[in-house]
Amino acid sequence: MFLQRTVKKEISCRSVGLHSGRKIEMTIRPADVDQGIVFVRKDLPDANNKVKADVHNVVDTTLATTIGCNGVTVSTVEHLMSAFSGMGIDNAIVEIDAAELPIMDGSARPFVELLKNVGARPQGKAKKLLVVKKKVEVSEGEGTAMFLPSPEFRITYDIEFPHKEIGAQSYQFKLSDVSYENEICAARTFGFLRDVEYLQARGLALGGSLKNAIVLDENRIINKEGLRFPDEFVRHKILDSIGDLSLLGLPIIGHFVAAKSGHRLNNLLLKELLLQQECWEIVNDFSKEEMFMERDKLRIPVFHVLDSLPSFAMRDLAAV
Numbered sequence: 001m002f003l004q005r006t007v008k009k010e011i012s013c014r015s016v017g018l019h020s021g022r023k024i025e026m027t028i029r030p031a032d033v034d035q036g037i038v039f040v041r042k043d044l045p046d047a048n049n050k051v052k053a054d055v056h057n058v059v060d061t062t063l064a065t066t067i068g069c070n071g072v073t074v075s076t077v078e079h080l081m082s083a084f085s086g087m088g089i090d091n092a093i094v095e096i097d098a099a100e101l102p103i104m105d106g107s108a109r110p111f112v113e114l115l116k117n118v119g120a121r122p123q124g125k126a127k128k129l130l131v132v133k134k135k136v137e138v139s140e141g142e143g144t145a146m147f148l149p150s151p152e153f154r155i156t157y158d159i160e161f162p163h164k165e166i167g168a169q170s171y172q173f174k175l176s177d178v179s180y181e182n183e184i185c186a187a188r189t190f191g192f193l194r195d196v197e198y199l200q201a202r203g204l205a206l207g208g209s210l211k212n213a214i215v216l217d218e219n220r221i222i223n224k225e226g227l228r229f230p231d232e233f234v235r236h237k238i239l240d241s242i243g244d245l246s247l248l249g250l251p252i253i254g255h256f257v258a259a260k261s262g263h264r265l266n267n268l269l270l271k272e273l274l275l276q277q278e279c280w281e282i283v284n285d286f287s288k289e290e291m292f293m294e295r296d297k298l299r300i301p302v303f304h305v306l307d308s309l310p311s312f313a314m315r316d317l318a319a320v
Contacts, residue, residue: 002127002300006030006091008119013110015102018064018076021206024102028114031091033123036249037084039067039074040095048072053081055247055270061263063204065244075100078263079189082243083111085251086180088303089120090127106188106212108239112181120303126284131298132254134279138268143260145269147279150255152299155241158259159234163192165221169234175242176302184242186228187235190214193222241266248273253283253298 012027031038037053051057051069059073060066066075080101084092086108094101104110137146153175160168173183191208193215199205210223214232221227229235237258244266245252258265273280283298 002129003122004033004090004125004127005088005120005122005303006032007089007115008121011114011118013102013104013114015104015110016207016212017098017100018103018207018212019100019204020098022098024096024098024100026102027095028118029093029095030121031093033091033125035091035093037081037089037091038093039077040093041072041074041099042095042097043099044072053077053247054249055267055274058247058267061267063263065247065263065267067247073099076103077101078240078243079104079106079108080111080243081246082239083108083115083185085242085246086175086185087112087115087120087177088301089115091123103207103212106214107236108185108243112185128250128282128284129298129300130248130250130252130254130273131281131283132252132273132279133281134276136269136273136276136279138265138272140265140268141260143258143262143265145256145258145261145265147252147269147273148255148257150253151297153252153254153256153301155238155256156258157234157238157241157261159237160260161233163216164219165216166233169231171231171234171238173238177304178302180242184235184239187232187239188212188214188228189236189240190216190233193217237261245270250282251301253300254280 007028007030010027010029014023014025017024039051041049048070049072051067051072051074057067057069059068064076065078066073067077132147132149135146135148155173158170191213196205196208215222244263248270
């Protein structure tokens, strides 16, 4: 059985917010089966402080993915959502005391460390899967994003930037918790110095620094430590897309192919997928031997039952 999972117990961290520049406290708590990922704004009254991570709750995709409901918003959710998806966590309550998530080091690795620290608990109900049966595609400007039928969830991503440190990059990825941890989660967000200066002059990206982003000037990467991977830029785009696609609320079995895509196009693709109901089906009975697609059995991502390490209650990570 491909069971839903939640965290074994609560765990907290504190780090700077990318846009506000203030310290933000975040606590992840276990949640009931079928609850999904629910964000709770502890800085707001209890009567109206919850936002569910859902594709229909996406209210902005400028620079990051922001979700909202009834006037309550939570921004920069994609890195944590990517970590949940990459480590196979379906249900969790995420409490924060601000309108954005902590940026940590600009990647999902600190969130993966949190989840490994506390461990995961299988729950007594199977996951549902959305299986792509026919091609679905969206495009905007030079960007394209599509789903193709595939017996497993995999990603092919291409980027191209007119900067000698980036250029054209391509990466192919198949999801499991091991592959996500080893190949994707450590890839940091990136930006250009001219854009950072422009945003900060307008009261945005006040928490952005070389501690939580790869920053490039006109000619080079200005972070002294350099890159974590030679192709860290395209790997981070995959990290973001995993988080954005997880807002569907259930794992996808299909091939996500993107070129010059981003948060907006990822969200548009999910909405187009839901509109074209003939292009997918929901599978939730994994006991049937006849569960095939194009003569191949579905290859479900492997998620191990994480053994919890000695836990901690509160932690200030490096990106502060």
